[in-house]
Amino acid sequence: MLLIGVNRSPYTRRVAITLRAYGVAYEQSDLNGFGHRAEVRAANPLGRIPALVLDGGETLIDSGAIVDHLDETHGGERPLTPRAGADRRAVLKIAALVMGACDKGLQGAYHRNHVPKERQHQPWIDDCWEQMARALVAVDAMIDPAQPWLLLGRLTQADICAFVAERLARVGLGIDTGQRMPRLHALCARMLDQQPFRTTEP
Ligand SMILES: N[C@@H](CCC(=O)N[C@@H](CS)C(=O)NCC(=O)O)C(=O)O
Structure with missing residues (x-):
């Protein structure tokens, strides 16, 4: 592959x-x-x-x-996205929120990086990044800091998507995730200790 x-x-x-x-x-x-x-x-x-x-x-x-x-x-019996029901809907909703947040984050970055400076419209960039930040804040509010994962007590696609979105916001776009979404920031820092996350660090 x-x-x-x-x-x-x-x-x-x-x-x-x-x-x-x-x-x-x-x-x-x-x-x-x-x-x-x-x-x-x-x-x-x-x-x-x-x-x-x-x-x-x-x-x-x-x-x-x-x-x-x-x-x-x-995925066998326990795929990262559950096969049906409320668990599947919950995982897919978080995945949609945070991958949509990545789309908005990159929309703003593409404008900044590819449109000549004199034609850039900063309010548009700010609005894209604010949409991204609000989606991440919404996910932050769903996190129980006592739990190792976002949902279902195990690794799911919700965690993986939240992890990549938090990194894009923090490292790629300079959003202060530690301040604005502290639970998500802490969860992602813990995930980085796990092999699938650590070994894919760019
Ligand atoms: N919905 C797509 C989005 C993929 C995407 O936007 N990839 C970016 C890189 S982060 C890209 O290749 N951008 C180049 C372009 O849009 O021309 C997915 O989930 O794979």
């Missing part, structure tokens, strides 16, 4: 952590959508990372679709 993308991307890291949590062997090609346009577009016509090339040659795209496949093939 070949994972295409750099772990600096929250979407790629989400897949990398999921692969490691399931103990799946894989190789990784450290490409990004802007620096390696031709190679990334060859794997994904949309030009985005991550893509996952399966051993049979089929290529999957989009982190949500990729982790869905990994749940199906490696």
Whole structure:
């Protein structure tokens, strides 16, 4: 299996952590959508990372679709996203909140990084990042600091998604997560001690 993308991307890291949590062997090609346009577009016509090339040659795209496949093939009785019911809805809701937060965070960053300075509109960037921050604050409020994980007393896709979003906010965008979402900040710091998180650190 070949994972295409750099772990600096929250979407790629989400897949990398999921692969490691399931103990799946894989190789990784450290490409990004802007620096390696031709190679990334060859794997994904949309030009985005991550893509996952399966051993049979089929290529999957989009982190949500990729982790869905990994749940199906490696999740057994306890997939990282529960198969049905209230537990599944709860995990998917947090995943949607925080991966949507990544989308908003990157929307602001792309504007800052790709629009000429004189045409940049700072209120738009601020609004994107505020939307991201509010989603993370909402997840912060769901965290019980006495519990090792966000939900269900075990690692789920909610934790993995929250982890990559918190890192993007803190390291990528300079949002003070320790101050604005202290429980999430602490939970993610604890997760970093776990093998799937530690070994995928960019
Ligand atoms: N919904 C996609 C988003 C992927 C995405 O936006 N990846 C970024 C890297 S962090 C990218 O490749 N951006 C290049 C572009 O949009 O042109 C997913 O979950 O995989």
